[in-house]
Amino acid sequence: MAFMLSLSHCIAMCGGFVVAYSAKLNSKTKKLAFIYSFVYQISRVFAYAILGLIAGYFGYLFTITSKFMGYFHFFIGVFLVFIGYALIKRGEILKFLENDKIWSKFIAKPFRNLAAKDSLIAFGALGFLNGLIPCGLVYTFIAMAMLSGSVIKGVIIMTLFGISTLPSLLFLSFISNFLNSKFQKTMLFVSAIIVMAYGIYSMYGGFLAIK
Template sequence: MDVTAIISVAFLGSLGHCIGMCGGFVMAYSSAKIDSSSSSAHQFLSHVIYNIGRISAYVLLGTLFGALGLLFTFSAQISGYFYFVAGIIMVLMGLSMMGKIKFLTSLESNIAFHPQIKKIFSHLIHTKTLTSFYGLGLLNGFLPCGLVYFFLATAATSGSIVQGAMTMALFGLATMPAMLGLGYVVGFLKGNGFRELMIKLASLIIIAYGIYMSYIGFAAVVQ
């Protein structure tokens, strides 16, 4: 597991893709659930609990995909096919993040705005308990996201439940700074020039890593 690559891509992606995808989500609950008169400590705790919920969802997904990855470790050839396909998917995700193609974009939007999802969101957004912040984070974590798919593919290729969970935990932790700071520096993070630069950097890293994984898979298959 390449910890440096995971943290780098996740952090850069959080300043680009995550701000765009989850920014409205964070600003909605911040406006509806957090009173400006409440203490700074309470506001900070609310955001932290929300992010813990989000990371919890990622860890659960990472555990599941790590377990699924075990199914592809029975032979080098099957594992090679899986690496090759996962690498191609990562390249498509990177191109999609750059706006070159529309890969998974419609899926993200359709599921995120599903009536049942909106019903759950409406219930949680109108509840001001600390546990409701955890629920919102959990909901956000399970919503479709191209960047999350990339890391889930990485978790699956690890072929390990533990490494799958750790991959997604690191991803969640690396995206926390941007998500926690969104309410304070939203103007800077959503600036077109800065956001586009971060998206391009994260996209290029994802594409390069996808090509590398496809190469590993191809080499394993032709051996």
């Protein structure tokens, strides 16, 4: 599901960053450019793993009692249905979720400072910050990491999410040319329906626990 969503949403959301840093690598050899790009993307995955750790721990706190966990699962399920719908409609709801105020207030300045540098460490730090950008897709998997109720499972879920997005962003130009917009929209629609179905399943499980 993460891979299918990456073929559309990730390309639209993070494609600009990939194009920007790729332009800086034009003067480097192909091997070195790939290493820089790979470090950037792996650092982004690492940021997701950290978010998964936090989300998993937060979810673990809600497993104190079955009834408490039931409410938690129900409301997270509602959130997933909301996210799935937002991904399909791609209107004001998604714009609200991916609010750029967080970006402009906390991430934009250090991102610009690092973008002006040309070191491997700077590229890694840029990738890490990229992973912290408000994104409906990231919220979806953070919610799933929370539902796992486990720190380890939370890290695994978010790491697998990050790894699943690597092909589309490492080979952005090839995939963008190879896949037409209709196919990308279909992948987005199918994946969003799965997200909504998982949300409904979580709501049902939570409802049973509350009863």
